[in-house]
Amino acid sequence: MTRAYLVTVALFALAFSFSYAYDPSPLQDFCVALNNSSDSVVFFNGKVCKDPKLATADDFYFAGLNIAGNTENILGANFTPAIIPGLNTLGLIVGRGDFAPNGQAPPHIHPRASETIVVLEGTLYVGFVTSNPDNRLFTKVLNKGDVFVIPIGLIHFAFNVGKTNAVVIYSQSSQNPGVVVIANTIFGSNPPINPDVLTNAFQLEKNVVEHLQKIF
Structure with a gap:
């Protein structure tokens, strides 16, 4: 294989991976989340799920x-x-x-x-x-x-x-x-962004930037 071909394949694979960088498609009807684990759970899509046979209508309901x-x-x-x-x-x-x-x-x-x-x-x-x-x-x-x-x-x-x-x-x-x-x-990051950066970015006086950082 030529180097150009390998580069093309690598770029295609990278673009393909980004195009699907969203929530994964479910691989079963549902995966009712559990807050704690027990013997009656299965792991699916990286999540802890209740055994589907134990799911009830209340698992899909909120009042x-x-x-x-x-x-x-x-x-x-x-x-x-x-x-x-x-x-x-x-x-x-x-x-x-x-x-x-x-x-x-x-x-x-x-x-x-x-x-x-x-x-x-x-x-x-x-x-x-x-x-x-x-x-x-x-x-x-x-x-x-x-x-x-x-x-x-x-x-x-x-x-x-x-x-x-x-x-x-x-x-x-x-x-x-x-x-x-x-x-x-922007103004409440921890640690704070250097005020000089924000002064230039927002075209504000430095004392205004420092005041905003104190507020947030």
């Missing part, structure tokens, strides 16, 4: 998304995931978001998931920004019954522009979507 979350915090928002053991390995999570007036989900990303937002009550201003080079902003004011989609890995936000509480149901296309809150990550 409680009708309960409002506590929004008395700095963001004025609360996010309640539905803890459903039967979702394990299915590449999906779902939950409820509550927003007080002026409450928000600040700019953030989910590195491993796209997201769908369904508004049940209230009015939300939502949007996302595309990646380089154009950094286009897509925004919409959502009302009851409206749906908005956030593509995977893009910075997005939600802000309650109404005079009443807003409630949404969200779903994400990963069992572990991850969350990177931009301000927290």
Whole structure:
């Protein structure tokens, strides 16, 4: 084999591996997650699963998304995931978001998931920004019954522009979507990023950067 051929094969394999770098496809009907191990478990897809013969309907059920979350915090928002053991390995999570007036989900990303937002009550201003080079902003004011989609890995936000509480149901296309809150990550890293880096990056005075780092 020539060196050029080997390089081509290696690049193809690398590209192929990246193209499938998402949650693994399930290899059985379901894999109900267990918090502890016992004799009645099997290991599948790297997860600890209940023996399928012992699964019940309750493993695929959650009650409680009708309960409002506590929004008395700095963001004025609360996010309640539905803890459903039967979702394990299915590449999906779902939950409820509550927003007080002026409450928000600040700019953030989910590195491993796209997201769908369904508004049940209230009015939300939502949007996302595309990646380089154009950094286009897509925004919409959502009302009851409206749906908005956030593509995977893009910075997005939600802000309650109404005079009443807003409630949404969200779903994400990963069992572990991850969350990177931009301000927290940049100004609240541990240890802190050298202020000179942030001063140049954001074109801010150094005392402003240091103040933001103290806040976060």
